Amino acid sequence: MMDGTPKPAAASTVISASALNLTFETNDGPVHALRDVNLEVGKGDFVSFIGPSGCGKTTFLRVMADLEQPTSGTVLVNGVTPEEARKARAYGYVFQAAGLYPWRTIGGNIRLPLEIMGYDKRVQAERVKEVLALVDLAGFEKKYPWQLSGGMQQRASIARALAFEADILLMDEPFGALDEIVRDHLNEQLLALWARTQKTICFVTHSIPEAVYLSTKIVVMSPRPGRITDVIESTLPRERPLDIRDTPEFLEIAHRVREGLRAGHAYD
Amino acid sequence: MMDGTPKPAAASTVISASALNLTFETNDGPVHALRDVNLEVGKGDFVSFIGPSGCGKTTFLRVMADLEQPTSGTVLVNGVTPEEARKARAYGYVFQAAGLYPWRTIGGNIRLPLEIMGYDKRVQAERVKEVLALVDLAGFEKKYPWQLSGGMQQRASIARALAFEADILLMDEPFGALDEIVRDHLNEQLLALWARTQKTICFVTHSIPEAVYLSTKIVVMSPRPGRITDVIESTLPRERPLDIRDTPEFLEIAHRVREGLRAGHAYD
Amino acid sequence: MRAVVPVLTVVAVIVAIWYAAAVWLNAPWARDMAARQDRELGAAELVVDTWSQDKPKLPAPHQVVTELWETTVEKSVTSKRSLVYHAWVTLSATLAGFGLGTALGFALAVGIVYIRVMDMSVMPWVIASQTIPILAIAPMIIVVLNAVGVSGLLPKAVISMYLSFFPVVVGMVKGLRSPSAMQLDQMRTWNATSAQEFVKLRLPSSMPYLFASLKIAMAASLVGAIVGELPTGAVAGLGARLLAGSYYGQTIQIWSALFMAAAVAAAMVGLIGVLQRVTLRRMGLDR
Amino acid sequence: MTARALVSRAPLVAFQIALGVALVAKGLVSSGVGTALVTLALFAVWIGGTLLNSWLAARPGVLRFKAFAIPLVFGLTLLAMWEIAVRGYGVSTVILPPPSAIAVRFSHSLPILWEDFVQTVIKGALSGFVIGCVAALVTAVVVDRFDFLRRGLLPVGNFVAALPIIGIAPILVMWFGFDWQSKAAVVVVMVFFPMLVNTVEGLHDTSAMQRDLMRTYAAGYWTTLFKLRLPAAMPFIFNGLKIASTLALIGAIVAEFFGSPVRGMGFRISTSVGLLALDLVWAEIVVAAIAGSAFYGAIALLEKAVTFWHPSQRGHGH
């Protein structure tokens, strides 16, 4: 590994991938989406995955979530297979688009996983209240998704993933569709939430400042075949005001990420 | 105006708006999309419009393009009304999504406005060749849009707007849907194109670095009602390598834009 | 081709059920006849009888297939006893009606999309028109057209049109409105005329909708042509075949006419499907 | 009247005037002044109706009122033209009665019309509609569960759906008897496939992301069906229901042509034609059109209530 900073001491491992390969068989022949991927994610880590389009970020996240089966290699989530972890409802998954069901209110959407998991009605109501407050949406329970702005919808979808108490949060470009200012704001809130709940977060993004601002660990990936080219441990403190982004330390890490990206990128 | 730099001397005015108001009548009552907007754009300027969602950036651009009628106030484009300017085909308009017709090849798409404007067949063919080269897409004439990546499609749509020789280019978040690295690349190319063609460009964006990197003038807007809160003349030289973005001067302007935005922003 | 095995399986199951149903439905008659002749029918005899009656309540599949074979392959196609001849008579009215219906539907759709008054006034009545039972007014249409001197193919085609214009209106209104506001604005920035907007944007965008509605319209046209054949005097055509079969209790003849009609419909719809694929491919829309 | 309205109306009115002038001239030349005058009156009414509607459409005002008034004016215009044509050209009432005669007959025959309505619409069409739609829904779920069935049944189903109902109706009357049961059976056959095809399509109309989301919750097949796929399929299901609603009435009426007790709309229509009581025939057709439109409208309203969330139902906002 190329980073010079010492690894944080003995964080217990939550996700570990070793010698992971995944090949899609397509009409135009096989696509090597992941090649020999190895990664350890410790408890409480905030890991960002960054890389050009098609480098396998989504695929990797989906493998952890048991939405895709690796061709070879092993993944352990909480020490068990992804399938067992999924069945144990070990993680919440946030997709790029909010993906709220338009026929349910915000409250109804957040209640959905709770209903499925058979929570008690009263508990459901409590949880919904709690997580709505957590994402700053108290009072919007009765609204329908399409009555909210994009940013609010995205927060609701995060709330939905938080509602059942999974320790792991997998987020695939959750803020990709939002404008920069709303995004800044949600980044702050996400950090606060992470600090409060001590969850382990895997976060896919295209934005270098976002990755640097949020993460304790940045995984840089490169396509054809999809592989990890760099893992950068952040030297930034856990406490991060927004204007940390104007500090030389931040710019230094950002620069390193950009270099890593540039190396693996084909322009179209 | 808050910028301390002197205005560039006597660029001849291409677009001027004064005391512009636009109110939409909706079912929930009137929406003040533009309120008392005044702006001058000189020949050869690259003007970026930035501001939170709903602040009227698109509406303003549409007014210039005669796609929307102001409620009061005047706009002059090339010294005439927007309608006359539109009929004189004074501008090319690039929408957020590439909006290429899937049933036409890239060449066919670029040829479309030329056909409509009644250009000679031979001239059409020449122009298509020219602008394809200009946006680095030579050789893709016969391809269909869906055979190209998102970035290439966006370049084709710019080529389409360039094909008839309008002096003004109106671009509404043309790179909004692209990832950061592709976006960087297109920004570089757009600057080169602007330098070469001496066009006047009005450019809507959500990204602060993009606005700062591209513009000679940055117009910051704020919503409810939509209005201009700041106009920043860039102090950066016209020649801009990509890493100008790591210079203090760049960061300084970016900071000022962010402050301007923050001031007018409501978080939802 | 992935569909071959499932389709064959389903067809096999249907045929099996069909044979069983034939036994069940035709048995009372078989028993009745046996009783009149003071005979007892054994199980095997019963089955054989139910699958070979002259005028069964439900003919067995092989009876229909035999009849189809005899009336298509073994008769000269110009013979009045040839089902091919009758199918052709119906098909010609179908195609004429389909052409008229498509043209009318298309014109109405263009009117609705471009003329505001039509948009607001026509649609409810178009829907209401389709709630009128065509079989009830078909004879009147024939008579009225007769009164103004129109007879022969055209009255049938008109009835066929009445049924087929509806899907075309609905589909084409949707299709012609499918361009996004952005695409329409784009046309405006180029200062395109309405005609250019129509030819270069609305029409191409509506192609997928057009073909989907054409398929429905074709099936409807066939039904219309058959309905139209009933009150033109049972002269010729699959409708006349159905009727004549019905007057003389010739169930086998009815069923073979029915299958022929379905086959004609399937063939025509398939043809449109091919046309669709070719057109969309040439337009680069078929990925 | 705004200039915009003028522009939008111009092509239609121009077309009407041109056609009118041509036909009036033709009438004058070939059939004398009387006929030409009738033709003139016809076009006067038509153009008048169109102008009134354009004026209504261009007026700023409540959309709901306009959505009601404009089609009404259009319909009244048609009726007036019908009346003028029948009376003016002296069409025999045994061929086409004028609307006024139909209205008179309608008001005098309410008991008969009601009896027929109950027999055909309530007993025949409605029961068949319910049975057919429920059966199609259940089949759709089964077919959707087993892809093998979907690939096998749908092509065969398309073929079967192409069988003309005029051919099927006599057979079903033979199988199910003369009373409303056979009418219901015809309706079942008619509505089944449109419903099935739409529902199957609807059940497929979920995004991969929505399905993946259910998977991350470790939700089973039935949970996914009830919480995701059925709600998502609603717009398609209602599309099917709308098609089925018009088919149901037609099917029930047509089936009565092939055997029935001595009541029912189809029965009345077919026998009254034989007796040349054309005004009664048309009164029944009016009932059919009203019942059909009302049925359709009711389903459209229900659709609005159930799929309020779908973009197509959220109006033309931005």
Added chain:
Amino acid sequence: ADEMTLQLKWVTQAQFAGYYVAADKGFYEEEDLDVTIKPGGPDIAPVQVLLGGGADVMVDWLPSALAARENGAPIVNIAQPFKSSGLMLTCLKEHGIETPADFPGHMLGTWFFGNELPLYSWMSKLGYATDGSEGGVTIQKINFNVDPLLQKQVECATTMTYNEYWQVIDAGLTPDDLVVFKYEDEGISTLEDGLYTTEENLEDPEMVDKLVRFVRASMKGWKYAEENPDEAADIVLENDATGAQTEVHQKRMMGEIAKLTAGSNGALDPADFERTVDVLLSSGADPVITANPGDAAWTLAITDEALK
């Protein structure tokens, strides 16, 4: 030649042999006529076609013609090639119906479209309600075939001596299995297959002349058909465009039809007319016609001229 169009009441079959024979044998041609014969069907009201101008003459039954007249159709009987009625009610013996007295409580099927009128008249004459109430009969509208009888959906069904009855026999039943009530025998017969035209036509001397020639040639056709039933049946078969008729059936039908046309030279017997009107007027509460149409509904002018 003068063109004329004849609208039949039903599909091409031996019931209309006279007209087809006249066309085929050139009898119309001899009269300088070019006659087009339009077959009918279940949804064709010949009166409508006649009044709509689609035909100059039509074949119709007197009951439905009179009902049409009452509804405002000015049609007139100009000739009556059928002397007797072929209408009857056929019951399966197994249902235990032997005489009209046994009808109550049973299910009778009839065609409608005007064909129900004689049956309703008969029932009202017998004093039976037709709404299925106690002591009455139930009437069902059946399609134009005998399946409902065979499938036992009804216990009795309207049949014609020349057609449907034989279909029942062909289906495998024997005359012993059946009980038939001929309207002719019950004294309630009404006039069938007559030729009708409009009052307007009769005011036009040219048209009257054509009609005279038409009736003359048609009657020649009828008499030829009576004498050469097999040839007549063959001619009918040739003219059947559906290709669905069978030779056996048409030959037999021609034989039966000959019995019905036997007593007629084409001229209407006013006594028959009055008898039909009486039957129709006696239809109790809901009579088929409400008033005697009088002599305006028929004329002997054409046949008188034709038979000279």
